[in-house]
Amino acid sequence: MPKMLSKVLKSLITKPATVRYPYVKPEPVPGTRGKITFDMKKCDLCQDCERVCPSLAIKIFPDEKRIEYSPFRCLYCHLCVESCMQMAIIPDVVVGAPAFEKVMDIFKTERR
Amino acid sequence: MPDPVLSYALPVLLLAAFPFIGGLLRGIDRKITAHMQSRIGPPVLQPFYDVIKLWGKKPFITSQFQPVLAFGYLGFSLMAAAILVFRLDLLLLLFTVATADVCLVAASFNSKSPYSHIGGMRELLSVLSYEPVMIMSIISIYFATRSFLVGGIFSLAYPLLLLLPGVFVAMGFVLIVEMKKSPFDISASMHAHQEIVRGVFTEFSGYTMAMVELGHWVKMMLILSIMAYFWAPNLLIGVGLALLLFFVSLVVDNIYPRLTWQRMLKTTWTFGFTLILANLVALFLLGGV
Amino acid sequence: MDIMNKARVKSPWVLHFNCGSCNGCDIEILAALAPRFDVERFGIINIGNPKQADVLLVTGPANRRNFRVLKNLYDQMPETKVVIVVGSCGSTGGVFYNCPNVLGGVDKVVPVDVYVPGCAARPEQIIDGFILGLQKLAEKGKKKVEGR
Amino acid sequence: MYGELIVATNVLLPLIMGLACLGLTGRGIRRAIIAIMAASLIASSLLLFYSGGFVYSPNYLVEMSALILGFCLVAYFLYVxxxxxxxxxxxxxxxxxxxVAYFEYSAIGVSVEPALMVDNLSIFMSLIVNIVGSMICVYAxxxxxxxxxxxxxSRSRQPRFFFFLLLFLGAMNGLIYSNNILWLAxxxxxxxxxCxxxxxxxxxxxAEKNAAVALWMNLTGGVALSASLFVSxxxxxxxxxxxxxxAGAAPILLLSFAFMALAAFTKSAQFPFHGWLLGAMVAPTPVSALLHASTMVNAGVYLILRIAPAIKDTHLTWAVVLVxxxxxxxxxxxxxxxxGSKRILAYSTxxxxxxxxxxxxxxxxxAYSxxxxxxxxxxxxxxxxxxxxxxxxxxxxxQNIESWEGLLGRFPLTAIIMIVGMISMFLPPFGMLLGKWAALEVIASSPPSIVFLLIIFMVIGSATTTLFWARWLGRLIILPVKETKLRAEKLHPPYLLSLLSLLSLDLFISVGAAFFISNLVNPTVGGGYSVQIGAPLFSINTTIGSFPVLLFWLAVGVIFIAGFAVAKSKGGVVKPPFLGGENVEGNPSAFRTMADTEAEFQVSVMSFDSIGEGRLNKYALVGGTLLLALLFLMVMF
Incomplete structure (x- = not known):
């Protein structure tokens, strides 16, 4: 108890450890696995990423030349990033933002 | 002093202020607790937001009697406060507080919910643990003032604290139990999880919960006011004294874990009884009566 | 009634329900409650009791075992209330999308107001989610007043 | 003439009517007899109250027949x-x-003038015995x-039952009118x-076993009373x-009072004689009601109240206090x-x-007040x-209070009566709390040599009292969601009459407590003491405190009316309890188990088995016996 007492009183007078988050945005930590974007100039719609995705967050429609990516489905494991031969998937350090609706990120290309 | 302002208007004003000061104190309580835990904590007005919000929620009740009983808790707490500010009988005040508690427990027993039943039972046990100490404190005040009326405190030559320091400390235990602070918060802690959900408060929601919360503030203020009376001629010092004990109870809340009911009973009874009896014996020996 | 809405936004009490998540998001929620992020700054209290809660915070996908529980808890929360889903599994089923016991996202069972993605969602995101949730709460409060 | 009338209606008539019950076994006739009896008992006790006390000496013949009856009685006990x-x-x-035989032999021809003496205390007791007692007879x-x-x-035993019930009331009236200790005995x-x-x-x-216990314990009291007679x-x-x-407080007289106190303790079931009253719970409930509320145990208290002014300022009185x-x-x-419901009631008594x-x-x-x-x-x-x-x-x-769960939903009328009864036992502003309030003030102003001990006994006792009543009260008001609307409840007319009249009496004298204290209690106190409890119309004042009864009732009324108003205006949807979300649709007292089956759950009262009878009874017996020894030790000082 005396230990607790001193601790409690000490933290009473010292500054709180709290980060005032929404007002003070922290610097993103490099190396964090975050949201992905497709560089449609490089992507060849090979569907490798779709195959490795554990949660079916990436859907590729080769005929329509379209990629649908759901950040609300994504596990942020970056297996797709590793599997992409074309280095077409660009990883971010921030995961998707909260939203009222589960909107898909849609990527289109005119190539091929 | 038959001054109508002093004898009627002031008490009424004080009574009306009771819930507000109580809510403010609850806000300060949460702020200080947060700082003790190295947090920032909610705004000081947070308890008021909570109560207003609860009042506006869609009402869910367990039966038609529950709101009445919840209102009884608030009403009897206010009535006890009225007894204090109008300087009536202290024993009467005690009975009224007990009535308020029984209202709360009855309201929690009203639904067939295991959590609120256990909470209610534990609330009764905490009543069991503080009531004897409180009766003894009141009897001690009687020994000092030779009157059960609150007015007697004001006619003393010395402040009550100098005559009854032990009783003052014992009342500190009552305060902690009444505020439902750790280590005596078995019936329901004010927030966060515990093993019986919210204990005695589990089945309250919306406006019933708001009334219970208000009643809780009033009761906290009640005990603090009794403490303040320990330095009655100069109420300002008395208020300071009460606030000091309030702060001590917050510190205790933060450094002690919750006790079981057996331990709670043993602690409050042994410490309370010993302190008060030692104090009274000393009072008799020194011929202070 | 403006005061009421302000109070509503200022004091969202949370019921946290783990619908079968891996506990990753739960730990992050606790992190948000803990001193570093201290969501009690916004009046958020983890109340653990549907009857007094305003926000149902769900983690994990809805499954056949406990969708009933989820529904029951939702029903026991008095209006006005919002549901915030934390984590990818809760939003859509996530990695459990094809499991025989999993129904999918929480929105298959109760109406969800805010989705917080992430696996696990970070405390910052949970706070962001709360900000959206509170907007929704204010909207619902207004609607309720107008509805009268 | 007036005295004879009162004695005849209150002592003899119950005996005669009891014999009539024994002879005329028809159900309707019995009802008529009890109705007449109740009316005449209540009327005569009210008459007694309005016209004041009297003295009455029966002639020699009556006294001789009483003596013979007394020996018949003792002979019957011997047979039993x-x-x-x-x-x-x-x-x-x-x-x-x-x-008794030795006494009659040695003190032949001793006569007491007057044999019956009715003063304010007797009138007070007589009101309680007759009004509550007759209501219990009606209820029975x-x-x-x-x-x-x-x-x-196969064959109704009711005639016998009512004979003893009425005889009991008659004997009780005789007891409180007696001035001759032989008659008292x-x-x-x-x-x-x-009993x-x-x-x-x-x-x-x-029943036989417990009756035997009651018999020997009460016979102890009888012997003590005879001993007291002897000594005096x-x-x-x-x-x-x-x-x-x-006669004052000479040591030899104190011995006589000590014997009387002992007799009173046996009747009032004080430690160590509490066993018989608990055992008496096997009897039909009207018997328990009669024993606890109006007759048996009050006889002991009456005797203590009677001798209290005489043992003032002696050491004996402190022994009584400690017991x-x-x-x-x-x-x-x-x-x-x-x-057990009746056991809790017994302990509370x-x-x-x-x-x-x-x-x-x-x-x-x-204190007397x-x-x-x-x-x-x-x-x-x-x-x-x-x-x-x-x-x-x-x-x-x-009798288990577990089974009382949700009584408010099942039998609303009875439940409300029970709830009011319970509240009147432990919450203000009912009369019991008024008494407890006065008792606390008395204890606080008792001499320093004993005050600490008394305070500790008092605070623990009153706090636990709150606990056990509130716990039981909680059982009654559980309302599972199915039964949130109260149904009307049918009760037999005698039930209705007795319950409602006592209920209204309870409320009436609690509301008008100030009036009743100044008109009923204070004259009684006035016999031996200077009255110290002032009772203006609105509040009850002592020198050290005040209890504004009427104001309190007003406040309670306002709180409840306001409470109902709030409940009415806000309304609310009745929801099942929180069960961790595992509620079963349509059955609020069931939940889904892990195996997905439905299971009913129970909420039961917390048991304090660790402080139960097994552990405390020996303290009760040993402590009680020691205190009795103290009682007789105090005589010597």
């Missing part, structure tokens, strides 16, 4: 002792015969019908007889109670470990009697509670 082969009963009866009419229906008796033994016969009414093995005759040459009380205080505390603690005896022993004017207030309100509330408990018991066929 041989029949149930109880050495204690035989021994005590023989001792009794020896004492329905109860016994139901009771025998449940037992499925005679009526004392009659109440013992009635014994009524407890064993059902003739089960347990040899000390002052008279066996008149009033002369004995006037009362010890019993008050320990029974209140014992009561929280109980689950013993506890409250302890408080009354404590107050009587403290022997100040205020407190004792009377407690006695008055306790009789009414306890009568009400027992009657309600009996109704419930006959319907649920169980």
């Amino acid at each position: 002792g041989f029949r149930i082969k109880n050495v204690l009963v035989i021994g005590l009866t023989l001792l009794q015969i020896l004492l 009419l329905s109860y016994m019908d139901e009771h025998e229906e449940i037992l499925q008796l 005679f009526f004392w033994e009659v109440t013992t007889l009635c 014994y016969e009524l407890i064993r009414h059902d003739r089960t093995k347990e 005759y040899y000390a002052i040459g008279s066996i008149a109670l009033n002369e004995l009380l006037m 009362g205080a010890f019993t008050f505390m320990l029974t209140a603690v014992l009561a929280i470990s109980q689950r 013993i506890s409250n009697l302890g408080l009354i005896i404590l107050c009587a022993g403290l022997n100040t004017p205020l 407190a004792a009377l207030i407690l006695l008055l309100f306790h009789a009414i509330s306890k009568g009400l509670l027992f009657m309600g408990a009996g109704v419930v018991e006959n319907r649920l066929h169980s």
Whole structure:
């Protein structure tokens, strides 16, 4: 108890450890696995990423030349990033933002 | 002093202020607790937001009697406060507080919910643990003032604290139990999880919960006011004294874990009884009566 | 009634329900409650009791075992209330999308107001989610007043 | 003439009507007899109250016949002792015969003038005995019908039951009118007889056993009373109670008072004689109600109240105080470990009697007032509670308070009566709390040598009292969602009459407590003390405190009306309880288990088995015996 007492009183007078988050945005930590974007100039719609995705967050429609990516489905494991031969998937350090609706990120290309 | 302002208007004003000061104190309580835990904590007005919000929620009740009983808790707490500010009988005040508690427990027993039943039972046990100490404190005040009326405190030559320091400390235990602070918060802690959900408060929601919360503030203020009376001629010092004990109870809340009911009973009874009896014996020996 | 809405936004009490998540998001929620992020700054209290809660915070996908529980808890929360889903599994089923016991996202069972993605969602995101949730709460409060 | 009329209606008429009950066994006739009896008892006690006390000396013939009847009674006890082969009963009866016969032999021709003396205390007691007692008799009419229906008796035993019930009331009236200690002892033994016969009414093995316990304990009291008679005759040459009380406090007289106190403790079931009252719970409920509320136990308290002014400022009075205080505390603690409805009530009775005896022993004017207030309100509330408990018991066929769950939904009227009864036992502004308030003030102003001990006994006792009542109250008001609307409930007319009249009486005198204290209690106190409790119309004032009764009632009324108004305006949807979300649709008291099956759940009262009878009874017995030893030790100082 005396230990607790001193601790409690000490933290009473010292500054709180709290980060005032929404007002003070922290610097993103490099190396964090975050949201992905497709560089449609490089992507060849090979569907490798779709195959490795554990949660079916990436859907590729080769005929329509379209990629649908759901950040609300994504596990942020970056297996797709590793599997992409074309280095077409660009990883971010921030995961998707909260939203009222589960909107898909849609990527289109005119190539091929 | 038959001054109508002093004898009627002031008490009424004080009574009306009771819930507000109580809510403010609850806000300060949460702020200080947060700082003790190295947090920032909610705004000081947070308890008021909570109560207003609860009042506006869609009402869910367990039966038609529950709101009445919840209102009884608030009403009897206010009535006890009225007894204090109008300087009536202290024993009467005690009975009224007990009535308020029984209202709360009855309201929690009203639904067939295991959590609120256990909470209610534990609330009764905490009543069991503080009531004897409180009766003894009141009897001690009687020994000092030779009157059960609150007015007697004001006619003393010395402040009550100098005559009854032990009783003052014992009342500190009552305060902690009444505020439902750790280590005596078995019936329901004010927030966060515990093993019986919210204990005695589990089945309250919306406006019933708001009334219970208000009643809780009033009761906290009640005990603090009794403490303040320990330095009655100069109420300002008395208020300071009460606030000091309030702060001590917050510190205790933060450094002690919750006790079981057996331990709670043993602690409050042994410490309370010993302190008060030692104090009274000393009072008799020194011929202070 | 403006005061009421302000109070509503200022004091969202949370019921946290783990619908079968891996506990990753739960730990992050606790992190948000803990001193570093201290969501009690916004009046958020983890109340653990549907009857007094305003926000149902769900983690994990809805499954056949406990969708009933989820529904029951939702029903026991008095209006006005919002549901915030934390984590990818809760939003859509996530990695459990094809499991025989999993129904999918929480929105298959109760109406969800805010989705917080992430696996696990970070405390910052949970706070962001709360900000959206509170907007929704204010909207619902207004609607309720107008509805009268 | 007026005195004779009162004595005839209150003492003899019950006997005659009881004999009539025994002879005319028709159900309708019995109802008529009880109705006439109740009306005449209430009327005569009210008449007595309005016209004041009297003295009355019957002629020699009556006195001789009483003596002969007395010996017949003792002979019957001897027969009972041989029949149930109880050495204690035989021994005590023989001792009794020896004492009385020797007394009659040595003090032949001693006569007491007047033999019956009715003063304010007697009137006060008479009101309680007659009003509450007759209500219980009325109640018994329905109860016994139901009771025998449940037992499925081939031949009704009701005539016998009502004979003893009425005899009991008559004997009780005789007891409180007696001035001649010999007469007092005679009526004392009659109440013992009635008590014994009524407890064993059902003739089960347990009933016989408990009746035997009650018999020997009460015979001990009878012997003590005879001993007191003996001592007082040899000390002052008279066996008149009033002369004995006037005679002062010589050690030899103190011995006489000590014997009387001992007798009173046996009747009032104080430690260590609490066993018989608990055992008496096997009897049909009207018997319990009668024992607890209006007759038996009040006889003991009456005797203590009677001798209290005489033992003022002696050491003996402190021994009485300690017995009362010890019993008050320990029974209140014992009561929280109980689950049987009637057992809790029994413990509560013993506890409250302890408080009354404590107050009587403290022997100040205020204390005496407190004792009377407690006695008055306790009789009414306890009568009400027992009657309600009996109704419930006959319907649920169980005494366990677990089975009382949700009574408010099932039998609303009975439940409300029970709830009011319970509240009146432990919450303000009902009368019991008024008494307790006065008692606390009395204890606080008692001398420093004993005050600390008393305070500790008092605070623990009153806090545990709150606990066990609130716990039980909680059982009644559980309302599962299915039954949130109260249904109308049908009760037999005698039930309705007795319950509602006692309920309204309880409320009425609690609201008008100030009036009743100034008109009923204060004159009674005035006999021996200077009145110290002022009762203007609105509040009750002592020198050290004040209890604004009417204001309090007003506030309670406002709170509840406002509460109903808030509840009405806000309304609300009735929701099932929180069960971790595992609720079952349509059944609020069931949940889904892990295996996905539905299971009903129970909420039960917290049991305090660790502080139960097994552990505390030995303290009760040892402590009680030690205190009794102290009682006689105090005589020497």
